[in-house]
Amino acid sequence: MITFNRFTLSNGLKVLVHEDEATPMAVVNILYDVGARDEDPDKTGFAHLFEHLMFGGSVNIPQYDLPLQRVGGESNAFTSNDITNYYITLPANNIETAFWLESDRMLSLAFNTKSLETQRNVVAEEFKQRYLNQPYGDVWLKLRPLAYKTHPYKWATIGKELSHIEQASIEDVKAFFKKHYTPQNAIMVVAGDVKTSDIKRLSEKWFKNIPAGEKYNRSIAREAIQLEARRSIIEAKVPVNSIYIAFHMDDRSSPSYYICDLISDILSRGQSSRLFRKLLKEQELFSEINAYLLGSIDNGLFIVEGKPLEHVPLENAEAAIWTELKRMKDEPILDYELDKVKNKIESTMVFSEMSILDKAMNLAYFELLGDADLFNQEIEKYRRVTAEEIQETANRLFTKENSSTLLYLAKKDD
Amino acid sequence: MINRSTAPEFKDIEQVKLFEPVKENLSNGINLFIFNTDAQDLVRIEWVFNNISPKGSTPLLNMALGGMLIEGTKSLESAEIAEKVDFYGAFLQPEYSFDHTSLTLYVLNKYVDFLLPVIKDILTNSIFPEQELKTYKRNNRQSLSVSLEKNDFVARRVFNKTIFGDNRYGFSPDLVDYKTLEQEPLINLSNKQIVADNCTMFVSGKVSSEIISSIHKIFGDEWERTGEPLEDHPYIFDINPNETxxxxxxxxxxxxxRIGCRTVNRAHEDFSSLQLVNTILGGYFGSRLMSNIREEKGYTYGIGSGIGSLKHSAFFTIATEVGINVTQATLDEIHKEMDKLRTDLMPIDELNLVKNYMNGAFIGSLENIFSHVDKFKNVHFIGLDLHYYTRHLQKIKESTPEDVLAIANKYLNFSEMSKVIVGKI
Structure with a gap:
């Protein structure tokens, strides 16, 4: 259970405060409601590139990191297909420095061309390091467009291709800032050794005068229902074959999200899970096997991926995965196994409450979904899932028509 | 109007007091360190064993011991162990590091009693079943073959081998090494290493008196010492690895x-100062390497340096991945930045900033009770106590630009370091 207080400034900025005296630190987490799904199809990778630029100096403060490090703080950020999330950790008695820095970059960036040039290079190197220069690194560049035909989830946050990043101009940067980086498009969570009354005073002092900006209304059409199996085979210079199967599932706020999450746990969480037990240990077909959700806000993907052992023909490996998925569809799960995955969820939730940063990020994310208190209701939602729901959802999910399969074939050296 | 151009007033960072554990002795001599805090209803329990290497054995055996500790006992199959751990929502992690092999259990308080007997069985009756060993070898070989395609992974292996040579610190398995792994030597090693005589325990979280008495009973009264001496071969680092x-x-x-060398470890009086110099060079986002090579030139997504303190040695390393066309330029810039620390007195502003950053990072690293245990283990296993940190923080506070220059001259010599490049130049 995470307690919090909440208030909204006149410009629309939502502020949540979680008081935790057990730590001398404080976290300031600001979530901007913008991700790769909000990008223009011809300018992909922009939300993420923009995240880098947010550290390149703001209108009144030439350098972002220096003053923060000077007061003992650290900062970082991440971009997903849905959100861009910035966070600062610092000794609580220096929290005003975080307000000063964050409010200035919400007010306006410096729009420095040198910073844009450098960060284009840095992101290009990131693209190479994480997606191109790694075995299987480009899987999401291939699997996303296979599974999504219209929804912007069809590109990865890094972007479709390097050229989109290389072409980003300072005008693009300014327009993106104006459109998305407004107080009403942001949620700020302050957690740690702080008092709500102080945070209220500081929020008003530093953020209240930032113009509200224009409201951005997202309108992204739902991905059409997939009607036939999709398949793509890549011959690549990878050491072993690899299988990825993506199934369409509902959105983050749907009750079936919890059902799908438990199904993925039954299949692959922990060493007693089904895929690990059956396919890796007993039938000796795979060296690695996993099932997980991408966890996106709009209609998401349920992924099963595995690396078959060298001597195992791909079709046998693939068939074995389907056999286990069919078992989920045909046989109701026993209480024991369902309790087991629910117990794991419960302890994971308790452990996540040991970190103020995790707590702050969770509050911000669930506030975006509608209400930060939804986080506290999560455990109950998992608890309520029944064996019938699991079977029913498995039947809906695990069909060939709903699947997109990507196979990597290891190209042997001649 | 508020003044947005000037930073708010800076307040001194108050240091937190490190958690001093309660030490108890189990009846078989095991030291148990208790970190009890009134927070979430959960505990972390750790069993830590010093690595030993009987004559003629390969370090791969130590790795496999860690990797296979929970793969079956005389009475429980691997599947049964996994089932119990998962059912009680617990996490059980065996871990191998250069100096220790450990088993860590994370569990909600209400389930502790169900799992302690399982752990006891694992520590005393593991048999490393043939079938599981086969799986272990097969899967590790396959994942190694994937890792060997990653330049960063290869660079780290070659680097360790280059600076440490032919011993546990320098060792990384090759694909063929797995062929030599057999059950018998594993059992023998386990019988010598995973014993009460060689165990230290840490329990942290909401530690009730019931948990403590269960530990006393199961891991003290009911676990006999072997009385055998613990063998370990001496560490000899007779190589001088200034090669490219x-x-x-x-x-x-x-x-x-990867660029670096062997260096002094935490027990050495210069260690804190060296950590300061490392932070300036490449230990934080605003470091000289990051500012120059990422933020100024855009050659890389990230570059950093670090120091690893081991029981018998330590290493300093710089690591990065850069575009092939700027590989040589990056090496030159690293060289320049190191030399600059050795020739130019650093600006006092920058030094103060790094000191504050380190102070903040230090208390930030004490996020919860588990991090207090980790801080304690860092000093305990090298023969120091928590006073080390008081001295450490004092040393950082008192350091002058002259000190930084002297330490850089003593420990950061580019021409004497090993340089490993995997890719193209």
């Missing part, structure tokens, strides 16, 4: 670079 190794990868888009 280039491993060419024709299709590489980036080169992975």
């Amino acid at each position: 190794i280039l491993i060419e990868k024709n299709n590489a888009l980036q080169s992975a670079i």
Whole structure:
């Protein structure tokens, strides 16, 4: 259970405060409601590139990191297909420095061309390091467009291709800032050794005068229902074959999200899970096997991926995965196994409450979904899932028509 | 109007007091360190064993011991162990590091009693079943074959081998090494290493008196010492590794670079000062390497340096992945930045900033009770106590630009370091 207080400034900025005296630190987490799904199809990778630029100096403060490090703080950020999330950790008695820095970059960036040039290079190197220069690194560049035909989830946050990043101009940067980086498009969570009354005073002092900006209304059409199996085979210079199967599932706020999450746990969480037990240990077909959700806000993907052992023909490996998925569809799960995955969820939730940063990020994310208190209701939602729901959802999910399969074939050296 | 151009007033960072554990002795001599705090209803329990290497044995045996500790006992199959751990929502992690092999259990308080007997069985009756060993070998070989395609992974292996040579610190398994792994030597090693005589325990979280008495009973009264001496071969580092190794990868888009050397460990009086110098050079986002090579030149997504303190040695390393066309330029810039620390007195502003950053990072690293245990283990296993941190923080506070210059001259000599490049130059 995470307690919090909440208030909204006149410009629309939502502020949540979680008081935790057990730590001398404080976290300031600001979530901007913008991700790769909000990008223009011809300018992909922009939300993420923009995240880098947010550290390149703001209108009144030439350098972002220096003053923060000077007061003992650290900062970082991440971009997903849905959100861009910035966070600062610092000794609580220096929290005003975080307000000063964050409010200035919400007010306006410096729009420095040198910073844009450098960060284009840095992101290009990131693209190479994480997606191109790694075995299987480009899987999401291939699997996303296979599974999504219209929804912007069809590109990865890094972007479709390097050229989109290389072409980003300072005008693009300014327009993106104006459109998305407004107080009403942001949620700020302050957690740690702080008092709500102080945070209220500081929020008003530093953020209240930032113009509200224009409201951005997202309108992204739902991905059409997939009607036939999709398949793509890549011959690549990878050491072993690899299988990825993506199934369409509902959105983050749907009750079936919890059902799908438990199904993925039954299949692959922990060493007693089904895929690990059956396919890796007993039938000796795979060296690695996993099932997980991408966890996106709009209609998401349920992924099963595995690396078959060298001597195992791909079709046998693939068939074995389907056999286990069919078992989920045909046989109701026993209480024991369902309790087991629910117990794991419960302890994971308790452990996540040991970190103020995790707590702050969770509050911000669930506030975006509608209400930060939804986080506290999560455990109950998992608890309520029944064996019938699991079977029913498995039947809906695990069909060939709903699947997109990507196979990597290891190209042997001649 | 508020003044947005000037930073708010800076307040001194108050240091937190480190958690002093309660130490108890189990009746078989095991030291138990208790970190009890009134927070979430959960505990972390750790069993830590010093690594030993009987004569003629390969370090791969130590790795496999860690990797296979929970794969079956005389009475429980691997599947049964996994089932119990998962059912009680617990996490059980065996871990191998250069100096220790440990088993860590994370569990909600209400389930502790169900799992302690399982752990006891694992520590005293593991048999490393043939079938599981086969799986272990097969899967590790396959994942190694994937890792060997990653330049950064290869650079780290070659680097360790280059600076440490032929011993546990320098060792990384090759694909063929797995062929030599057998059950019998594993059982023998386990019988010598995973014993009460060689165990230290840490329990942290909401530690009730019931948990403590269960531990006393199960891991003290009911666990006999073997009385055998613990063998370990001496560590000899007789190599002088100032060489440059280039491993060419024709299709590489980036080169992975590792530069570094052996250095002094935490027990040495210069260690804190060296950590300060390391932070200035490459230990935080605003470091000289990051500012120059990422933020100024855009050669890389990230570059950093670090110090690893081990029981018998330590290492300093710089690691990055950079575009192939700027590989040589990056090496030159690293060289320049190191030399600059040795020749130019650093600005006092920058030094103060790094000191504050380190102070903040130190208390920030004490996020919860588990991090207090980790801080304690860092000093305990090298023969120090928590006073080390008081001295450490004092040393950082008192350091002057002259000190930084002197330490850089003593420990950061580019020409004497090993340089490993995997990619293209």
